[in-house]
Amino acid sequence: MRVILFCHSLLSDWNHGNAHFLRGVVTELAVRGHDVRVFEPQDAWSLQNLREEPHGEAALQEVRGLYPYVRPERYARETLDLEAVLDGADLVLMHEWNPPELIRRVGELRRDGGAFRLLFHDTHHRGVSAPEQMARYALTHYDGVLAFGEVLRRLYLEAGWARRAWTWHEAADVRVFRPRPRNREVRDLVWIGNWGDDERTQELHEFLLEPVRTLGLTARVHGVRYPAPALRALWDAGIEYAGWLPNHRVPLAFAQARVTVHVPRRPYATRLPGIPTIRPFEALACGIPLVSAPWADAEGLFTPGRDFLVAPDGASMRRHLTALLADASMRRAFAEAGLRTVLERHTCAHRVEELLGICRELGLPDSVLHPRSSDERVFA
Helix, strand or coil: CEEEEECCCCCCCCCCCHHHHHHHHHHHHHHCCCEEEEEEECCCHHHHHHHHCCCHHHHHHHHHHHCCCCCCEEECHHHCCHHHHHCCCCEEEEECCCCHHHHHHHHHHHHCCCCCEEEEEECCCHHHHCHHHHCCCCCCCCCEEEECCHHHHHHHHHCCCCCCEEECCCCECCCCCCCCCCCCCCEEEEEECCCCCCCCHHHHHHHHHHHHHHHCCCEEEECCCCCHHHHHHHHHHCEEECCCCCHHHHHHHHHCEEEEEECCCHHHHHCCCCCCCHHHHHHHHCCCCEEECCCCCCCCCCCECCCEEECCCHHHHHHHHHHHHHCHHHHHHHHHHHHHHHHHHCEHHHHHHHHHHHHHHCCCCHHHHCCCCCCCCCCC
């Protein structure tokens, strides 16, 4: 199958969590023998910001080595020849972090006789937090929408934004996100995430900063876009702020801590139940015990209480962290259960199988969907 993916960036994950899952999907398609071309704009702000980091260029080289099948082609909008790019394609995936004009143009090419199947991929909360923005996207000529949660899938249909939609959750790229030796645990807790544009400021204080301060834990935070008040709050809580961390190095950071926490942004916690975002998948795939702030697993992706613990409030978070940090066997049991669930249900290989099933629904033949697989490469 010839696949074309338009996205913001795959090389850079600087404040760009969409790259995590899409890298894994592109890799999984490629090792199965599919021809995947990825297009991202020359002026992608995520890549520009990554290159301004002290070790940004070194991180880019590491990404190219870890993801040998991820070779994005960078384009300028004014010179992009869409007809030539899409000629011969079987499947075109348009991620929602593309300009509305580009999304519209590709839809018109599908309308005007394009033989490819065309899917829009939504991995954001704007459907509920900024519906007027999503209504701008011209999806009339798309074959459907891949929504990363059932509640979002229903929204597309009920709002009339799409004729067909499927639930397609994110998942862990287990070639990179896997357990590493834990014989160098040097701190109690690590948290990986950006401050969040005030979408979870109160929650970060309640479920991360205050528990660390009150319990006197050794903790480190990685992320970007931390304003001065956030940095002061981390300092006051006794938390080390370690800045940006390339996502492929996160498994090593998890291996150096005893536990981690998940603090979802408010739209996911309150208005998009069933959508965990990418971080819990990756943490559980790395075999680290996880305690989550309130999040409703409405679609039964995991088993809360077995795969991870849920803290309905700050006091519960303190109790859960205290129990885990005091009991190595308890930590091991949660780590093993969470990892087992990811490997059984939530890898990029599982999601590619789902994607191929959707393509079959759309009429692509098995000869296209299941080419002879290429040899699997060895990943470090």
